[in-house]
Amino acid sequence: MTPLLEACLNGERTPDEHPAIPRTPEELATDSRAAVDAGAAVLHLHPYDEAGRQSLAPDPCAAALEAVRAACPGTPISLSTSAAIEPDPDVRLKLVAAWEVLPDLVTANQGEPGIVELCEHLLAREVGIEAGLLSADDARLFVAAGIADRCTRVLVEPLDAEPETAVAHAAEMESIVTEAGIELEQVHHGDGLATWAVMRRGLALGHGTRAGLEDATILPDGSQPAGNAELVRTAAELIAQFAQDSP
Numbered sequence: 001m002t003p004l005l006e007a008c009l010n011g012e013r014t015p016d017e018h019p020a021i022p023r024t025p026e027e028l029a030t031d032s033r034a035a036v037d038a039g040a041a042v043l044h045l046h047p048y049d050e051a052g053r054q055s056l057a058p059d060p061c062a063a064a065l066e067a068v069r070a071a072c073p074g075t076p077i078s079l080s081t082s083a084a085i086e087p088d089p090d091v092r093l094k095l096v097a098a099w100e101v102l103p104d105l106v107t108a109n110q111g112e113p114g115i116v117e118l119c120e121h122l123l124a125r126e127v128g129i130e131a132g133l134l135s136a137d138d139a140r141l142f143v144a145a146g147i148a149d150r151c152t153r154v155l156v157e158p159l160d161a162e163p164e165t166a167v168a169h170a171a172e173m174e175s176i177v178t179e180a181g182i183e184l185e186q187v188h189h190g191d192g193l194a195t196w197a198v199m200r201r202g203l204a205l206g207h208g209t210r211a212g213l214e215d216a217t218i219l220p221d222g223s224q225p226a227g228n229a230e231l232v233r234t235a236a237e238l239i240a241q242f243a244q245d246s247p
Helices: 025-038 058-071 089-097 115-124 136-145 163-179 194-204 228-245
Strands: 005-008 042-045 077-080 105-109 128-133 153-156 185-188 208-211
Touching: 005 025, 005 228, 025 042, 025 058, 025 228, 042 058, 058 077, 089 115, 105 115, 115 128, 128 136, 136 163, 153 163, 163 185, 163 194, 185 194, 194 208, 194 228, 208 228
Parallel strands: 005 042, 005 208, 042 077, 077 105, 105 128, 128 153, 153 185, 185 208
Antiparallel strands: none
């Protein structure tokens, strides 16, 4: 089976970090279409409000979802629920509970306060959960939470800047999850230049991966990509390379 390739379009990056960061619904729709054409099977994004702030409020989320769905009908869309957007878990839950236009999936970082309650709420509304693991402690919390059998996949996402350290942490998180008997699909990705090392290790083991400006503003050769589509295309080429090299 071909490993999953998910596009992560923006995150909290600013135009100072890369001039092609998409934020408005129209920009997200355009980049989503290009990412899907480049090989992405799932789209992950962070909605922004009219003031240019990340938002979990119903209106900005609905606007982003509707624009991207119009551009990419049938492609699953994942929204962030990161505490970096709304640090108060009670406020976050109230905002998400007010959603009328629902994403197909959300990313839910398992080390954040209130995340299990948020997952339970969204699961009851038939929204899929991508369980985000940023550390070994997150992996242990996820195992203990008892929600794995209802999640869609696990995102193994070390934040270390140094590639060798990031790869080691990805391996540690993977080991905790698999040794607990959790057989969910795994998507391995990193941050910055370490993205590519984590991606290669994950692909060598048959895991899915993620690519886009949220994770990296740099290509494997150190050059700057034109935008999300080039990052996704590069990841798709790596997937094809590993598929060709596998016995």
